[in-house]
Amino acid sequence: MDINYTPEESAFRDEVRAFLNDKLPADISRKVKEHKRLGKEDTVRWQKILNEQGWLALHWPKEHGGTGWSPIQKHIFEEECAEAGAPTVLPFGVNMVAPVIIKFGTQEQKDYYLPRILRSDDWWCQGYSEPGAGSDLASLKTRAVREGDHYIVNGQKTWTTLGQHANMIFCLVRTDPDAKKQEGISFLLIDMEKSEGITVRPLITLDGEHEVNEVFFDNVKVPVENLVGEENKGWTCAKYLLTFERTGIAGVGSSKAALAHLKQVAREQQVNGKPLIEEPHFRARLADVEMELMSLEMTNLRTVAAAEAGGVPGAESSFLKIMGTELRQEITDLFRRAAGPHALPFLPEELEGDFEGPYVGPEFAASVASRYFNFRKLSIFGGSNEIQKNIISKMILGL
Amino acid sequence: MDFKLSDEQRMLEETVGRLVRDTYTFDARNKILESEQGFSTDMWNQFAELGLLGVPFSEEAGGFNGGGPELMVVAEGFGRGLVVEPYLATVVLSGVLIDKLGDDAQKEQWLAAIIGGETRFALAAYEPRGRYDHTVVETSAKKDGDGYVISGEKAVVLHGDSADQLVVIARTGGDADARDGLSAFIVDANADGVTRKGYATIDGLHAAEITLSNVKVGGDALLGEEGKAIDALEATLDLGLITLCAEAAGAMEVACDQTLEYIKERQQFGVPIGKFQALQHRMVEMRMELEKVRSITMLAACSLDAPADLRKKRISAAKAQVGKSGRKVAEEAIQLFGGMGMMEETPVSHYAKRIVMIDHWFGDREYHLGILETLIDVDDHAA
Ligand SMILES: Cc1cc2nc3c(=O)[nH]c(=O)nc-3n(C[C@H](O)[C@H](O)[C@H](O)COP(=O)(O)OP(=O)(O)OC[C@H]3O[C@@H](n4cnc5c(N)ncnc54)[C@H](O)[C@@H]3O)c2cc1C
Ligand SMILES: Cc1cc2nc3c(=O)[nH]c(=O)nc-3n(C[C@H](O)[C@H](O)[C@H](O)COP(=O)(O)OP(=O)(O)OC[C@H]3O[C@@H](n4cnc5c(N)ncnc54)[C@H](O)[C@@H]3O)c2cc1C
Numbered sequence: 127m128d129i130n131y132t133p134e135e136s137a138f139r140d141e142v143r144a145f146l147n148d149k150l151p152a153d154i155s156r157k158v159k160e161h162k163r164l165g166k167e168d169t170v171r172w173q174k175i176l177n178e179q180g181w182l183a184l185h186w187p188k189e190h191g192g193t194g195w196s197p198i199q200k201h202i203f204e205e206e207c208a209e210a211g212a213p214t215v216l217p218f219g220v221n222m223v224a225p226v227i228i229k230f231g232t233q234e235q236k237d238y239y240l241p242r243i244l245r246s247d248d249w250w251c252q253g254y255s256e257p258g259a260g261s262d263l264a265s266l267k268t269r270a271v272r273e274g275d276h277y278i279v280n281g282q283k284t285w286t287t288l289g290q291h292a293n294m295i296f297c298l299v300r301t302d303p304d305a306k307k308q309e310g311i312s313f314l315l316i317d318m319e320k321s322e323g324i325t326v327r328p329l330i331t332l333d334g335e336h337e338v339n340e341v342f343f344d345n346v347k348v349p350v351e352n353l354v355g356e357e358n359k360g361w362t363c364a365k366y367l368l369t370f371e372r373t374g375i376a377g378v379g380s381s382k383a384a385l386a387h388l389k390q391v392a393r394e395q396q397v398n399g400k401p402l403i404e405e406p407h408f409r410a411r412l413a414d415v416e417m418e419l420m421s422l423e424m425t426n427l428r429t430v431a432a433a434e435a436g437g438v439p440g441a442e443s444s445f446l447k448i449m450g451t452e453l454r455q456e457i458t459d460l461f462r463r464a465a466g467p468h469a470l471p472f473l474p475e476e477l478e479g480d481f482e483g484p485y486v487g488p489e490f491a492a493s494v495a496s497r498y499f500n501f502r503k504l505s506i507f508g509g510s511n512e513i514q515k516n517i518i519s520k521m522i523l524g525l
Numbered sequence: 526m527d528f529k530l531s532d533e534q535r536m537l538e539e540t541v542g543r544l545v546r547d548t549y550t551f552d553a554r555n556k557i558l559e560s561e562q563g564f565s566t567d568m569w570n571q572f573a574e575l576g577l578l579g580v581p582f583s584e585e586a587g588g589f590n591g592g593g594p595e596l597m598v599v600a601e602g603f604g605r606g607l608v609v610e611p612y613l614a615t616v617v618l619s620g621v622l623i624d625k626l627g628d629d630a631q632k633e634q635w636l637a638a639i640i641g642g643e644t645r646f647a648l649a650a651y652e653p654r655g656r657y658d659h660t661v662v663e664t665s666a667k668k669d670g671d672g673y674v675i676s677g678e679k680a681v682v683l684h685g686d687s688a689d690q691l692v693v694i695a696r697t698g699g700d701a702d703a704r705d706g707l708s709a710f711i712v713d714a715n716a717d718g719v720t721r722k723g724y725a726t727i728d729g730l731h732a733a734e735i736t737l738s739n740v741k742v743g744g745d746a747l748l749g750e751e752g753k754a755i756d757a758l759e760a761t762l763d764l765g766l767i768t769l770c771a772e773a774a775g776a777m778e779v780a781c782d783q784t785l786e787y788i789k790e791r792q793q794f795g796v797p798i799g800k801f802q803a804l805q806h807r808m809v810e811m812r813m814e815l816e817k818v819r820s821i822t823m824l825a826a827c828s829l830d831a832p833a834d835l836r837k838k839r840i841s842a843a844k845a846q847v848g849k850s851g852r853k854v855a856e857e858a859i860q861l862f863g864g865m866g867m868m869e870e871t872p873v874s875h876y877a878k879r880i881v882m883i884d885h886w887f888g889d890r891e892y893h894l895g896i897l898e899t900l901i902d903v904d905d906h907a908a
Contacts, residue, residue: 255864260793260864261793261794261863262793262794262795265793265794285864330868330870331868331869332859332866332867332868332869332871332874332875332877333727334869338864396654397656398661398702399702405891407891407894407895408891462885463889466656466885466889467651467657467681467885468653468680469727469882470681470727470730470882470886471724471725471726471732472725472726472727473725486722486724486734487653487680487681495882496727499727499874499877502867503864506859506863506864507864510860511860512801512804516803
């Protein structure tokens, strides 16, 4: 056992650091670090820079343009990116639909979609959840009926993250209503720009932001070539994708960066004429978060290392999802506490990238309450934490 | 011991309950939130007509002669409807302080205007450097002929943006953190030298950062004796804390009820999600937190006449419990609603926001635990 990074791994970290130092645009990292709103342009600009370097597709095989990195390298990369304030890569294309296309797609689909994903030509969104099908995803009702060389799609998807920017959506649709629920589902790629009959409506979350949408399909014609895998075998694709959705779910890099920021804030904020970081209650909770983060990081590394051969972790990723999201939520709780009364003002304009001030409270306080409420989503989406526990009970504990 | 409400208290509870049920619907409240001042003047006038604006004041002053339990009953009702009108700021924090410190003329003038609904107040006490500590006051009031000149900064003044009058806590003597030397002044919110930066708060209320630069007031603006406001201020803030705890209890009750109803209705995997034992136990825990908050709020509300140390101990305990239990109830409510809990259109998300953010008004869990720690040796049976 040796928990130290090898010289090669350390050299890799230096390389990543140098790259970020050199190529990460300062205006973007400033927004990320100060928790300002990021626009579509910011994400796309950064993805293009990553792609130029060949570092966008972390999880793809090398022959399709992936990095071929080891799990440890990916971990180092994610940690460095978070620390430098790089925006999160939009996961829906590169980390979700692409692995499915690589595994189940036709040669034509691979040739067409993968380069477009690498170039950020398409903005993808995920059409899984429906009003009646959340945790019970397999009960989804959106119908696709084959008519000649098309499917006709009718139904509704919901909670579609950043669907307002998207031109492509991958959907789970029901192609056989008579089969057992998991067996009549297919995986369809739908062009949202060119198809007629698609309506996207905003949903506003409790922090007042527009991040999710409802997507309605009214007799939408989708070419048969857009089916991935076999008809009625979409559940296999769906499950395969979910394992990718949960890679990096531990969010160790972003928790580390957030904790470092939190400590800095706690050193600057004064309580009773002393830095907040010296206030015993706050300090005890910081120490507790440190402890949890150490445990999480090692659990994450153990899990990814064990999966080194197999590519992605299995049911163990459910542990990471729960531990990681609870920790990130706890850190947002401490941020709001650090802000004290100035967590209260709700001034969405202070979150704009070009806001020049003056801020009503300390600058960091502008986003803390919103982020605390927004981060409640972490334990709900990507398979809620209760569902993760059900998976662990069944798959790991055999209950 | 008797936990039953008196007839008068029950009447008060029914009055508020009916008003909230009939007029303070989710849609009506959303309209109020969208308005610029952030509350409804109509609603305020109804409070006045129903006598609610006089609850804590003496009968001679035209009030209801209510104490902790009466305010608790009113605030619980407001909490159930997430009422956003400046009741706490005007009636409790400012009105009660005027009642405690003011002379007959001041009381006659200002309490009548509060009870009648004509004048709204805000208490400008806390400052940026003090965070939750009301004794950290750098705002100064210097003698100037018969009157005073006041200068300083006040942070997150609840309803400070719309108030007609302010009760400003300023230092007339002593060091920046001293308990002695604090005085209370009535200051016209639109006076020369008063600058207000108003804003909405994330829990649906309004507040303001207020700067006072060389604001001139007459000698009759001083409430009570110069430099001796601290005891009355603390007794008033304690009443404010009770009000907040009761509001939290009311809001938590609704959050629990709405969550319970939702998990009975929402179907996944062919059954209502409330059939999953994992969620049943979570729901039970939410209810336990609610019961704790209800109980400790009653204790606090009935402790106003206890010796100051015991009163403070219980009230800080109540506020700390609200911070702890409120977070749990709010987070669990959102979680059990799933994606729907994250939506602005779902009422429970508004309850969650208010419940969590109550922790940030007038001292959070850690702040009040800190006070409690200094009072562990105060005998709880002393009363
Ligand atoms: C901000 C946000 C972004 C999202 N983005 C997307 C997206 O881009 N694409 C997409 O397809 N979906 C997206 N989702 C949807 C997300 O995947 C669902 O919200 C999630 O699957 C939960 O489903 P639900 O909301 O219907 O809750 P429900 O399934 O109704 O669950 C409600 C509660 O019941 C619990 N529960 C359910 N079943 C069980 C059980 N068997 N045992 C114990 N507890 C149970 C849940 O854990 C939860 O606490 C997003 C959601 C949010 C909040
Ligand atoms: C110190 C002690 C004193 C006792 N005194 C008395 C007494 O005076 N009179 C008397 O009659 N009995 C007494 N008992 C027995 C006690 O009532 C039983 O231990 C108890 O009912 C649990 O039953 P069990 O031990 O068979 O555990 P089990 O019923 O086998 O339970 C094992 C575990 O599973 C959990 N569990 C069981 N069913 C469920 C469910 N449906 N949902 C979720 N979790 C579940 C339990 O909570 C427990 O954690 C005593 C026990 C102890 C330890």
